[in-house]
Amino acid sequence: MDTSMWLALVSIAVGTYLLRLLPYVWMKRSLAKKQMEGGIGAMPIWLTILGPTMVAAMFGTSLVPAHSDAVSWLATGVGTLVTFGVWTRTRSMGLPILCGVVAFGVVTLIL
Amino acid sequence: MNTTAQSLAMTPWKQGVKDAIPLLGGYIPVAISFGLISIQSGFSVLETILISTFIYAGASQFLFVAMAASGAPLWLVVIMTLLINARHVVYGPNLSPYLNHDKKWLPLMHGLTDQIFALAHARLPQLPESARIGWYTGAAVLAWLSWIAGTALGAVAGGELTQRWPLINDILPFALPALFLVLIIPRCNNRLWSLTIALSAVTALTLKMLGYPNVAIPLAALCGALLFYALKDQRIVGGH
Numbered sequence: 215m216d217t218s219m220w221l222a223l224v225s226i227a228v229g230t231y232l233l234r235l236l237p238y239v240w241m242k243r244s245l246a247k248k249q250m251e252g253g254i255g256a257m258p259i260w261l262t263i264l265g266p267t268m269v270a271a272m273f274g275t276s277l278v279p280a281h282s283d284a285v286s287w288l289a290t291g292v293g294t295l296v297t298f299g300v301w302t303r304t305r306s307m308g309l310p311i312l313c314g315v316v317a318f319g320v321v322t323l324i325l
Numbered sequence: 326m327n328t329t330a331q332s333l334a335m336t337p338w339k340q341g342v343k344d345a346i347p348l349l350g351g352y353i354p355v356a357i358s359f360g361l362i363s364i365q366s367g368f369s370v371l372e373t374i375l376i377s378t379f380i381y382a383g384a385s386q387f388l389f390v391a392m393a394a395s396g397a398p399l400w401l402v403v404i405m406t407l408l409i410n411a412r413h414v415v416y417g418p419n420l421s422p423y424l425n426h427d428k429k430w431l432p433l434m435h436g437l438t439d440q441i442f443a444l445a446h447a448r449l450p451q452l453p454e455s456a457r458i459g460w461y462t463g464a465a466v467l468a469w470l471s472w473i474a475g476t477a478l479g480a481v482a483g484g485e486l487t488q489r490w491p492l493i494n495d496i497l498p499f500a501l502p503a504l505f506l507v508l509i510i511p512r513c514n515n516r517l518w519s520l521t522i523a524l525s526a527v528t529a530l531t532l533k534m535l536g537y538p539n540v541a542i543p544l545a546a547l548c549g550a551l552l553f554y555a556l557k558d559q560r561i562v563g564g565h
Binding site for chain 1: 343344346347350351368369372375376379380381382385389393399402403406407410411412413414415416417418419420421422424426430431434435437439440442443446447492494495496497498499500501502503504505506507508509510512518521522523525526527528529530531532533534538541542543545546547548549550553554
């Protein structure tokens with residue numbers, strides 16, 4: 215890589231880090247300031263809604279299989295149902311994911 | 326790991342490592358692909374590993390090597406990759422009520438990827454305050470190292486690996502939707518949140534299928550939030 219490419223790499227790395235860091239620092243200071251002023255340090259409601267909806271959106275995008283054919287979609291559906299079914303019984307994290315991946319793999323391999 | 330339990334059966338960082346293990350199923354195959362594509366785009370093994378170490382953001386790394394290889398102006402490469410990562414601005418503020426004033430949180434923000442945010446957003450509220458930094462360190466460092474290791478593997482032997490074990494790319498990535506599902510499903514405890522979550526997920530899926538993967542997450546999240554505001558005072562869906 216030449217110097218300009220290294221500069222681009224450093225800019226992206228620093229910029230990405232700051233995108234993660236600065237909003238956190240801002241919110242931390244904002245909450246501390248509200249507490250100092252005698253109020254209850256609470257996050258804006260829109261932000262508490264945006265957190266779960268971001269995770270739900272990640273779930274939605276991750277469902278789209280790499281190969282968009284009928285078998286991949288069937289495997290995705292079966293894997294999702296098995297993950298959900300095991301979760302409703304165990305209310306845990308590891309086992310539902312493992313069972314979901316195995317179910318997804320079985321359908322992919324068999325069909 | 327129980328998603329409703331408060332106590333830890335092991336040290337916090339070990340628990341963090343354990344909770345982050347499902348992430349590897351999604352991280353390693355994608356990192357191997359990135360390593361392979363980066364080498365094919367003309368970057369060296371060391372450069373490829375440094376990109377994963379310091380940028381550490383999947384979609385923007387792929388865009389970076391693709392645009393750089395195509396000869397796009399570097400200022401445009403920087404702007405586009407940062408725009409893709411702009412969704413990260415809501416992650417830190419959402420976690421901040423659960424984090425103490427320890428200065429170690431500042432460097433740890435480097436590890437705040439989509440997946441670590443999703444995991445931490447569900448887990449940190451369940452942990453005692455003293456255990457949170459250890460838990461987050463364990464989870465975030467495992468995810469980061471797996472991304473770097475996967476990249477190195479892809480850069481050195483990606484072609485051979487994916488030819489010999491094509492299922493690495495086909496099956497393991499399902500761990501990610503399975504993980505997101507178990508993280509988000511406890512939120513669906515009333516009709517309002519169930520509708521909000523469902524709309525966000527369906528919108529994101531649709532946008533990605535239509536060919537807009539980079540705006541799918543922020544746009545779908547925004548749609549879900551708007552639905553939440555539109556319905557929150559309607560008696561039929563219940564409160565939150």
